[in-house]
Amino acid sequence: MSNLKAKDINETITWKEITLGCSVFEGGSAELVNTGDWRTIKPVIDMEKCKQCMLCVPVCPDMSIPVEEDGRRGEFNLFFCKGCGICAKVCPFDAITMIKDEK
Amino acid sequence: MGIRERLSGNEAIAVAMKQINPDVMGAFPITPSTEIPQYFSSYVDNGEVDTEFIAVESEHSAMSTCIGAQAAGCRAISATSSCGLSYMHEMLYVAASDRLPITLAVSCRALSGPININNDHSDAMSVRDAGWLMLFAETNQEAYDNYLQAMRIAEAVNLPIMICQDGFITSHAIENITLVEDDKVKDFVGEYKPEYSLLKGSMAVGPYATPAFYIEAKRQQAQAMIDAKDVIRSVSADFEKMTGRKYDLIEEYEMKDAERAIIIIGSSAGTAKEAIRGLRATGEKVGLIKIRSFRPFPAEEIARALKNVKVFAVMDKADSFNSHCGPIFAEVSAAMCVANINNPKGINIIYGLGGRDVRVESIERVFAQLDEIVKTGDVGESYRYLDVRE
Numbered sequence: 301m302s303n304l305k306a307k308d309i310n311e312t313i314t315w316k317e318i319t320l321g322c323s324v325f326e327g328g329s330a331e332l333v334n335t336g337d338w339r340t341i342k343p344v345i346d347m348e349k350c351k352q353c354m355l356c357v358p359v360c361p362d363m364s365i366p367v368e369e370d371g372r373r374g375e376f377n378l379f380f381c382k383g384c385g386i387c388a389k390v391c392p393f394d395a396i397t398m399i400k401d402e403k
Numbered sequence: 404m405g406i407r408e409r410l411s412g413n414e415a416i417a418v419a420m421k422q423i424n425p426d427v428m429g430a431f432p433i434t435p436s437t438e439i440p441q442y443f444s445s446y447v448d449n450g451e452v453d454t455e456f457i458a459v460e461s462e463h464s465a466m467s468t469c470i471g472a473q474a475a476g477c478r479a480i481s482a483t484s485s486c487g488l489s490y491m492h493e494m495l496y497v498a499a500s501d502r503l504p505i506t507l508a509v510s511c512r513a514l515s516g517p518i519n520i521n522n523d524h525s526d527a528m529s530v531r532d533a534g535w536l537m538l539f540a541e542t543n544q545e546a547y548d549n550y551l552q553a554m555r556i557a558e559a560v561n562l563p564i565m566i567c568q569d570g571f572i573t574s575h576a577i578e579n580i581t582l583v584e585d586d587k588v589k590d591f592v593g594e595y596k597p598e599y600s601l602l603k604g605s606m607a608v609g610p611y612a613t614p615a616f617y618i619e620a621k622r623q624q625a626q627a628m629i630d631a632k633d634v635i636r637s638v639s640a641d642f643e644k645m646t647g648r649k650y651d652l653i654e655e656y657e658m659k660d661a662e663r664a665i666i667i668i669g670s671s672a673g674t675a676k677e678a679i680r681g682l683r684a685t686g687e688k689v690g691l692i693k694i695r696s697f698r699p700f701p702a703e704e705i706a707r708a709l710k711n712v713k714v715f716a717v718m719d720k721a722d723s724f725n726s727h728c729g730p731i732f733a734e735v736s737a738a739m740c741v742a743n744i745n746n747p748k749g750i751n752i753i754y755g756l757g758g759r760d761v762r763v764e765s766i767e768r769v770f771a772q773l774d775e776i777v778k779t780g781d782v783g784e785s786y787r788y789l790d791v792r793e
Contacts, residue, residue: 303599303606311615315622320561321501322620323599324607 306332330380335362339383342401343376349395356387356396405581405646412543412573415580416482416508416566417442419550421452422588425506426477426595429457429468431487434520435570436510439482462487466494466505473503474608476600478554480505484570485512488526492533495563499534500624501609504557507535508550509567510574511669511720513757521758522570524669527697528721528730534624536564536631537698541672543568543578548648549695551583552638554592559634560627567697569670571758583646591645631699652701654693655708657683661690663773664709666735667718668694671754671761675718678766689770700734706742709735714748714773718789720755727786729753748782754789765790 304319306329319325343364352372357365362380365373365387388396410418417439420428428447430440440456447456455472459465462483469479483491488509498505511527513519527537536557540546546568557564568574583591599606612620632652639650654672657679658664667675672693682689692708694701709715717736719729728736732751739749752769755761769789776782 309616313616313619315619315626318616318619318623320599320623321503321608322610322612322616323501324610325599326605327607329607329610 305329334379336364336378336381339378339381339401341383341385341398342378342381343383343385343387343396344399345376346395346397349393351393351395353392355390355392359386359390361386405583408580408582409577410543410547410580411438411575411577412540412546412568413438413510413575414442415543415547416550416568417446418582419547419588420480421446422583422585423478423551423554423592424452424589425454425480427455427457427468427472427479428481429459429465429472429479430481431459431462431465431483433462433484433487435512435522435574436482436484436487436508438574439508439510462490463494466491466498466507469505469507470494470498470501470503473498473505474501474601476595476597476602478506478595479503480507482508482510484510485514485520485526488530489514492530495530495533495535497609498563500620502561502624502627503563504554504561505563506550506553506557507563507565509565510570511567512570517757519757520570522572522670522720523756523758524720525722525756527565527567530565531698531730534562534628535698536560536562536628536696538564538566538696539668539694540566540568540573541670541693543573543576544580544648545695546573547580547582548642548646548650551588551591552635552642552650554595555638556631556634558595558597559638560631562624562627562631567669572670581646587645591641628699632696632701635696635699650695651704652694652696652699653704653708654695656691656693658690658692658708660688662688662713663770663777664690664692664712664715665718665752665766665769666692666694666705666709666715666731668697668731669720671718671720671766674761674763675766678763678770681763682767682770687770694731697731700738702734702738702741705735706738706744709739709747710742710744712747714750714776716750716752716769716773718752718754718769722753722756748776750776750782750785750787752787752789759790761790
């Protein structure tokens, strides 16, 4: 039993070493877990069609649409993206298309 | 020396809480445990304790409050009965698996239905696999004494603990009791100093565990329950040094040469002792094993205590409705099987459900049934109801 960080709790840990109740002794540990690998389809953006209306940014459940310092949306960050397609659905300009994701 | 008093079981628990002065109580009233938070809230109101009393809207929230408070590094307590305990069910598992040593006083009462407010153990027995330590009391004195020992036991193994007594029978009956002086209680219980807590630094409590981690966490939790047996013995020994009152995982009464024995839990042990005194006076070799610690279950101790009897009856104040036995009979049978003891014959007696009176004569009838088995060598039906109208 110990006060381990998320990176130290991996699939080799024994029952004697695991933290009490699987507690994790830091915040923000989701950054270590690539939940985007569940995805079967992914969004792609056509920057020619994008008008920077920003409707897609707040509807993304997974923080996959970064907003740059100049206030414009950037390319998708797919680390947490599950391919839900809400961004493509809300885009009024058909700038976002969902395509098959290949690994 | 102690302080001579006369208190109901509920008030005795509330007095123990006052003497300990825990950090947080989250509670919701339900018969017959209502008096515990009721008494305690008056202590809060009178400034006799500096506990944060959180009046919640349900037992689910009462236990959630305790979980949050204990995770923050506080001593958290609650009290409940019957359907209230059932309503906590989900959070009881969270408390145990998050390894939070919360203390919960339970005044045991039947579960509905038919709806009933009186005593049996169907509430406590239905949460027996939640991962909580569970101590049962025969008398008001024992309920109080168990409560004083509860936090030291729970905090040593990082598991929550239930201090159970029988609703109305001890919770409301006033008995003579010897209290421990306030300063001695404070010294005995000590301060809660958890190694980790939410207020001590960055920490996530109760995260999601995938199949790659869940069973390791559970194995570790199981070890804490195994380790608790020695902890209970050692805290009980310290308690005996302070008060002279001796406690163990089980109590053996007239077991030395007993040929017929009953295994019982809770207040009816007192009734059974009276029956045994009477039967012993007429030369009958009868005895009793009282279970104080139901979780951890004293399997080896019970098997050892039973190995020389001819026949035994396990008394269950709750039924498992599995068509063959109640919960304590199942555990005792497993204990005998693992200890490879096949000789004594055992039957299960379901009794006292929904507050059905358990009298000295009721226990005498059980010993008479055991006598019949000894004489005929035939166990007959092993799953029996006591004092039910045929």
